[in-house]
Amino acid sequence: MSEQLPVLVAVDGSEESDAAVRWAAEEALRAGVGLRIVTAYPWPIGGYPQTVVTVDQMRDSLRAQAVERLAHGREVAERDGLEVHTSAVEGPVVPSLVEVSRDARLTVVGSRGLGAFEGMVLGSTGVALAAHAHSPVVVVRGEVDTDARKVVVGVDAEEDAALEFAFKHAAAIDSTVVAVHAWSESLVEIAYLGEFSAVDWTPLGDRAGEDLAKRLATFRERYPNVPVEQVVDRARATRLLLDNAKDATLLVVGTRGHGEFTGLILGSVGQALIRHAPCPVAIIRPTTS
Structure with a gap:
């Protein structure tokens, strides 16, 4: 069953997540499965002027940014014959990724990121993902040598x-x-x-x-x-x-x-x-x- 599940990759618009998307796309294409690109946008606890920006406006803005990240990820992932799906999740990064990893053969992330994913792998957040994800986790970092064997x-x-x-x-x-x-x-x-x-x-x-x-x-x-x-x-x-x-x-x-x-x-x-x-x-x- 897991052999037919898609490769999951988390994106945040950074160069590191672009590298993760490229790696995940090649892996999905090689395995003959689809690629699922996901991004999470945590709801801010506070710090924004509610008298100027309404809750609905803030949510719409965050979702719009997420949609842009997904569109960019789709462009990076584009390969002939590769089926790509995208989804945006509102919620904390790690719990969101852990949950969606239930339906993935592999979860791929970049080595560092911006915005919602900042410090994701370099700090305790990445360790938590590695410990709790329901699929193997691949952290794409360093030079990806496609000729290495x-x-x-x-x-x-x-x-x-x-x-x-x-x-x-x-x-x-x-x-x-x-x-x-x-x-x-x-x-x-x-x-x-x-x-x-x-x-x-x-x-x-x-x-x-x-x-x-x-x-x-x-x-x-x-x-x-x-x-x-x-x-x-x-x-x-x-x-x-x-x-x-x-x-x-x-x-x-x-x-x-x-x-x-x-x-x-x-x-x-x-x-x-x-x-x-x-x-x-x-x-x-x-x-x-």
Whole structure:
């Protein structure tokens, strides 16, 4: 059912949202589904002269601006064979987007914005959207390299949702999956059990690599035509992911995990990726299929 749902993209008229529209349009066209462009206009709590501007006039003005944003988004999204629908929602940005994401295969937003979307992804608003949307969320930022053929995915100890999304996307665009696993944080307690210098990290690193290979075995079998590379290092997850995403077409991460990936999106690591990743970032919740 979700395979037939449209790609949803939020717009606010900024250059960043234009980039999100272009990315979403290409994704919808590739998947053979429609594109839904939505904008939200929160009702102002106060601060406007009600003696000069009536409530109805204010609402009409806000809606007119929303309609203009949608018309601009439609122009940016125009592709031969792509079915585009637009809608304006009156209400708070995040709850509005969370609600409409129920009927989307993917929710796409820009990395920053103006007006109603200002600070949307750079602050707590974007984190809330990543945590509560009913579909995967893609934050379009950095340079979108259409020639790149590498999908980077952060791998934790349990989640398969991010891996499934990464392999499916890589298969669709004829790309390589680079599975990245950072294991230093999970071994901090080991280091403190005795002399730090006495810890032999080599077998621990080998074990981490073997565990990752086992995690990937199912996906290699399911997607036999997708090349796979493993990156396992005793390093900070943020830095390891950013380094490997430099020439990637997409960086895929989950929202929970153990060790270095604990609280990935809901904590500082996820926020750092959204702020600094050199390519679009896909945020996958465990419940996403």
